[in-house]
Structure formats: structure tokens, C-alpha cells
Amino acid sequence: MNTNRKFYKELSALAVPFALQGLLNALVGASDALMLGRLTQQSIAAVSLANQVSFVMSLFLGAIIGSVGVLVAQYYGKGDFAAVRRLLCMALRYAAAIAVVFFALAFFIPEKLMRIFTNEEELIAIGAGYLRIVSFSYLFSAMAQCYLMLMKIDGRAKMSVWISAVTVVVDMAADFFLIYGFGRIPALGANGSAWSTIAVEVIAFGWCVAASLRKDRIRPDGRSLLSFSALLEKDMWKVALPMLASSLSWGLSISAHSAIIGHLGIDAAAAYSVTNVATGLIQCVSHGLANGGAIMLGALLGSNQLEEAKVYGRKFWDVAIWCGFANMAMLCVTGPLVYFFYVLEPLAKRYLVQMILFNLLYMFAYSFNTVFTCGVFPAGGDAAYDAISVFFATWCFALPLAFIGCFAFHWPVMVVYIVMCADEIVKVPFLIPRYRKYIWLQNLTRESPETP
DSSP, X not given: OOHHHHHHHHHHHHHHHHHHHHHHHHHHHHHHHHHHTXXXXXXXXXXXXXXXXXXXXXXHHHHHHHHHHHHHHHHHHHTOHHHHHHHHHHHHHHHXXXXXXXXXXXXXXXXXXXXXXXXXXXXXXXXXXXXXXXXXHHHHHHHHHHHHHHHHHTTOHHHHHHHHHHHHHHHHHHHHHHHHOBTTBOOOTHHHHHHHHHHHHHHHHHHXXXXXXXXXXXXXXXXXXXXXXXXXXXXXXXXXHHHHHHHHHHHHHHHHHHXXXXXXXXXXXXXXXXXXXXXXHHHHHHHHHHHHHHHHHHHXXXXXXXHHHHHHHHHHXXXXXXXXXXXXXXXXXXXXXXXXXXXXXXXXXXXXXXXXXXXXXXXHHHXXXXXXXXXXXXXXXXXXXXXXXXXXXXXXXXHHHHHHHHHTSOOOHHHHHHHHTTHHHHHGGGHXXXXXXXXXXXXXXXXXXXXX
């Protein structure tokens, strides 16, 4: 089998399940907005802003689980399954700690959290009620993500897709009955979507645990859960710290986007929320390719096939470009769909059209950056570039300008939005020089990582 055919066969086998699962996961989150879309634009905006709390939690979880995943991919490729078990238990411990912190914040001080994102009292009241309920889902979601990470690496990517597919169906059905009410079931509005989120996360976690109990599966045990390996911890944090820095740097900028838009009025917040639904569904393709690429390269690097990994790295340039064009095409389809589906005021609809038009360019740049900064580079331990690029493009350029434009100069909504989202476009020219340094071409495994 020639290299080209082998590459695309491996990529499709990994990226398609990843992209499908990402799409299904996005649908779980988007179904709240989809069902609330026929209610009021206040509910859409409030729930979207409230979900920034779980989004910030996902940044911490993503950095920890993602860094563990980099090591798991390499040790799995090496055949060291004892190390894989220890790494899974490590991820579970950290994920549980993070989830408990965010649960406590969302349950006990939801109003204070909402005031970070908006000064509209109506949105604060709706969002706080939603947060207090949905906070329980954080505990189950964090644990499930650790198991799903391992499934994607050990050849069970299709099972993770099935889990996501079932949870989407359950979530949409539960949303319909709980948001609008049916028979003796009262209409709970935005709070109904919170209860449905809890239900799907419990199902996903239970399924993951049950699947891990099958024969010959790697799963947590008491000894590994309580053990501590200094070398594995050191290796994990070596990857996790730059990933966490880049994740927080990028993710908090997205939350800052929501806070800025949330202070421009309900119409702007509602249009922004709907735009995020459309783009969020499309971004799954980029993340699917990035995750698939990370596993492919991680396995090659872990088995010390550096030259083949280098060849694969070059092929991802074509993948990134075609992914960008595909994302633009998909936005041309989803844009009109969300425009006609959601119940929005005329001004909000005008903002929505303008935001979607700008996102045609943004989505190309986003997909190109994601394939490399979330896939190729971190696979070999180069997670620092993402943090550096986000710091300069976002925190030193886009956000300060948007903040000043919003609060000092009171620029029009769309001017603030375009400036705020220009960071992804600015980052594109700097990818090539970083790639050619081959910092990402590293074998991160150890011969003896203190495994039992």
C-alpha cells in the first residue's frame, strides 16, 4: 500500500469517528439552543452565556485529558499497557477535582458568575436558575471524558460515536418534553434543558464504565487509582502546562467574547449565540482531523518512526487547506438554516447575517490553525506554540481593541465583533516557520516509567 493511500486510510478511520463524535457532542450542547430557539431570544442568550461556565471547565479538562492522551497514544503504540492504566487513573483523579470545583461555583454562586457575562437582569435570572441545576452534570461529564479518551486510542472510536449518538437522541427528546411540557410534565423552559443535560451525562458515564468492565479492557483499579508515579506526573505536566496555557489563553478569550457581546445588548447576544451554534457544529470537522492526526503521529513517534511521522506531517498541509474550504461550504448551508429556524427580533437577525458572512473567512483560518496547533504540534510535545500565538494574536491584539471599542469608543456591534474575531486570521502566516523547526518531532516515551 503506497504512503498516500495508507495515510488517508488511517486518517479517515480515525478522523471520521472523531468528527462524528464531535458533531454529536456539539449537538448535545446545541440541542438546548435548538429547542430554546422556538421559545424566546432571551432564553437562547441566557443559556448560551451560562454555558460559558462549563466551557471554561472544559478548558481545564481538555488540557489535562489531552496531555494524558498524548502520552497514552505513545505508550499504547509502544505496547506498555500498565503505563496506560496508570495514566487513565491519573486523568480520572484530576478530572474529578476540576469538576468538583466548578460544580461548587455554579451551584452556590450562579448569579455572580452570570454577572461576569452580562448586565441584563432578565438574562442573569434565567441563566442562574439554569446553572444551579446543570452543575450536577459536570461531575459525570468529567469522568466520562477520561474513558472516551482511551476509547479513541485503543480502537473503540466507533463505540464512542454510538455513545454520543444515543445521548443526542435522549437529549433532544428530553429537551422537547421538559422545555415545552407534555401532558402532566410541566413546561420548565430553560431549566428543562439543564435537567436533560444531567440525564445524558449520567447515561454516557454509565455506558463508559460498563464498557470498561469487559474482558481484556484497560480500566482503573484500586492500586492504580491510589498510586503515584513521579516520572509519569512529570511527563504529563510537561505536556499539560503549555496545553493548559494555550487552552486557557484561547478559551478565556472566547468567554471574554461572550462577556463583551453580552454587554452590547440582548439582540447582539442572541445573534452571537445562534452564530456559535452554526459554527460549533462545523468546527467538529477540524477537531476530528486534529485528533485523528495527533493519534496517528503519536503512535509513529512512540514507536520511533520519526521519518514516517515527518512525511505524515507534510501531508497535513493539504488536509488543513481542504478542511478550510469544506468548513466554508458547510457554513453556506447551515447559515440560512439557523436564520429561518430561530425566533429573533429584526435587529438580531440582521446581526446574525453579518456575523455568518464574516465567519466564512474566520472558519477557513480556524480550521487551518486547529489541524496543526491541536493535532500535529502537540502530538510530539510542542504545545507551547498554541499558547504563544494565542497570547500575541488574541490577548495583545484582538481583545484589547474589541474591549476599547465596546466600552470606551462604543463602536457598532459588527465592528467590535470583526475586530474581536480577527485573531485566528492573524495567526495563519506564522504556522509555516514553526512547523519547519520540527520541534514537534519527538518521542516522549520512557523505557521504565515506574509502572507496576
